[in-house]
Amino acid sequence: MIPEDLHYSEEHEWVRVDGDVVTIGITDFAQDQLGDIVYVELPQVGDAVESGSTVGELESTKSVSDIFSPVSGEVVSRNEALDGSEEVINSDPYGEGWLFKVRVDEDATDGLLTPEAYAALTSG
Template sequence: MPEDLYYSEEHEWVRVEGDVLVVGITDFAQDQLGDIVYVDLPDVGDEVQAGSVVGELESTKSVSDVFSPVSGEVVARNESLDGASEVINSDPYGEGWLFKVRAADDDATAALLAPEQYTALVSS
């Protein structure tokens, strides 16, 4: 599990890249879902609120909501997932990112979990 990310209790991760936050799902989440076959993501320009449902992932096992771990404006979505959603399973922390948000405030990651806190959450 990458040490340079923040994590949500809903199993999303956040990477800070300047004033943009990249959002994806954790390896734990993709493992629980199984083979992901369809992705529904927020559109560029959408305003998202931390903790709100912004999309869904469909796998061979179930359909799972995608929550935004931060509030702000969606500035990019991973269009390459439209035809290759399985990348989320093979590379959840890299090419399998979901969307990018320009944060609504400077301390957008303050309510998120540090890597060791997330590890404790999934270990319990």
């Protein structure tokens, strides 16, 4: 199921917009492809991130995958609850499994996919 209230990147991150701060995580499709996530490396609070740039990584029992920032701005929060509880990304990718938050200074949804476009990308 693809939540209708989010925007998506082609690299399988989701974006939830709340004013000038966006919350970023990976999609259910991405966590399913990765398998059991055992380690996560996130950007630090205060880091400047650029849309499309690598900002961290996820390690699963199958592989290591880069985390890309779907927006440009400054990291204002990271999900510290994932430290030692990385499996939350698998069980609740759109809720408690969020990764980090960025304060953006432009339209955060520019260049991102609608739920319908993301569904088409992942359907085959």
